[in-house]
Amino acid sequence: MQIEILLKKVLAEHHLDEHGVVQKMARELGHHRNTVARIYRNQTTNPSLDVLQTICGWLQAHGVPPEKLPQALFGSRPSALIEALAEPGRVTIYLGEYQQTEAGQIMVLWVSRRDSTLAGGVVRRLTMPGGGTLHANVSIKYVPFRFASAGSRVKKKEFVQDQARARRIFDQMLVDSGGTSTILVGSQVTNRLVELLVARLFGCQPFRRNRTTIQVPIYLGFRSRNRAMPSCFGGLTNPPGRRGRFSPGTYYLDEKGKWVNCPWRPDTDDSGIIVTLHQAGMGVQMAVLGFSGRATEAMGRQLLIDASPYWKPQVRWHDKELGVYVCRFKKAIETSLDAGEVIHAKEMEVIPLSRGILERYLS
Numbered sequence: 214m215q216i217e218i219l220l221k222k223v224l225a226e227h228h229l230d231e232h233g234v235v236q237k238m239a240r241e242l243g244h245h246r247n248t249v250a251r252i253y254r255n256q257t258t259n260p261s262l263d264v265l266q267t268i269c270g271w272l273q274a275h276g277v278p279p280e281k282l283p284q285a286l287f288g289s290r291p292s293a294l295i296e297a298l299a300e301p302g303r304v305t306i307y308l309g310e311y312q313q314t315e316a317g318q319i320m321v322l323w324v325s326r327r328d329s330t331l332a333g334g335v336v337r338r339l340t341m342p343g344g345g346t347l348h349a350n351v352s353i354k355y356v357p358f359r360f361a362s363a364g365s366r367v368k369k370k371e372f373v374q375d376q377a378r379a380r381r382i383f384d385q386m387l388v389d390s391g392g393t394s395t396i397l398v399g400s401q402v403t404n405r406l407v408e409l410l411v412a413r414l415f416g417c418q419p420f421r422r423n424r425t426t427i428q429v430p431i432y433l434g435f436r437s438r439n440r441a442m443p444s445c446f447g448g449l450t451n452p453p454g455r456r457g458r459f460s461p462g463t464y465y466l467d468e469k470g471k472w473v474n475c476p477w478r479p480d481t482d483d484s485g486i487i488v489t490l491h492q493a494g495m496g497v498q499m500a501v502l503g504f505s506g507r508a509t510e511a512m513g514r515q516l517l518i519d520a521s522p523y524w525k526p527q528v529r530w531h532d533k534e535l536g537v538y539v540c541r542f543k544k545a546i547e548t549s550l551d552a553g554e555v556i557h558a559k560e561m562e563v564i565p566l567s568r569g570i571l572e573r574y575l576s
Contacts, residue, residue, distance in 0.1 A: 416576025
């Protein structure tokens with residue numbers, strides 16, 4: 214959500230919103246007229262607490278009850294992205310479902326707690342009572358994949374079966390997307406639909422890596438634990454065309470076509486990618502893929518607080534507006550007896566892929 218300053222509303226409710234009121238307030242408070250005008254029009258993103266304090270004093274002196282201040286000055290509204298997600302009235306969240314195997318048999322089914330934290334936040338945000346136009350019916354669907362226990366491996370036949378199953382789910386998702394917003398949670402390591410979405414965008418074969426030619430302008434440099442995952446935009450070595458020492462992390466092509474790495478460090482640095490496809494009146498297809506599960510959780514929390522950085526589409530693709538955003542941030546880790554480890558993002562930097570790069574590589 215986005216915080217609003219409601220000075221104009223407060224003035225109107227107390228019959229103070231008269232012609233020249235901004236100039237009058239600025240003169241009596243000793244502030245520059247433009248400072249007060251920006252607050253009056255809700256056009257300032259970081260107002261001074263000193264200025265707000267003096268405005269509260271002025272309002273109180275002109276008849277606004279003190280018990281209403283300063284809270285009457287503040288409100289919130291959903292971001293444009295959240296509104297677009299809710300627009301069709303239906304939202305489907307897709308989560309990867311681990312099918313843990315032993316001796317070729319499925320023994321345990323489970324979903325990543327990090328991914329489900331984001332899914333739960335979306336459900337709460339879009340189904341809260343009194344949500345008005347934001348209210349939407351939200352459902353969760355699962356994309357199964359085989360996951361081997363320590364000391365064993367997923368067989369190639371099983372991996373091929375997982376791919377086929379994911380393709381069927383993805384094809385049905387595209388059929389349903391006309392009247393439903395969709396959110397894919399997790400990277401291609403845990404959610405095979407993300408692999409299929411990226412391959413479709415950039416016109417390449419999913420679950421297959423091109424080692425020599427750049428086909429996709431984003432890339433996840435996996436940690437060694439992900440060795441069993443062939444991908445069109447990820448692997449255990451540098452992205453195509455990049456030389457030098459390999460480092461795990463999120464890679465993207467800058468405006469000059471050079472690979473930039475957002476390195477992963479276990480307890481300090483993380484990153485990920487958010488993709489948004491929007492067609493007016495038809496909802497949004499969105500993917501939130503953290504480099505790690507921690508990153509997915511942190512990005513999801515930040516997204517639900519302020520989605521505005523991910524609503525600056527760069528190009529049109531198949532009659533939809535597309536934005537691809539690389540996120541790099543520091544991890545803030547909290548622990549509690551009730552919630553366990555909770556991950557937040559701090560010093561978040563959101564980097565939209567350039568129009569030129571997207572136009573060059575889109576299918």
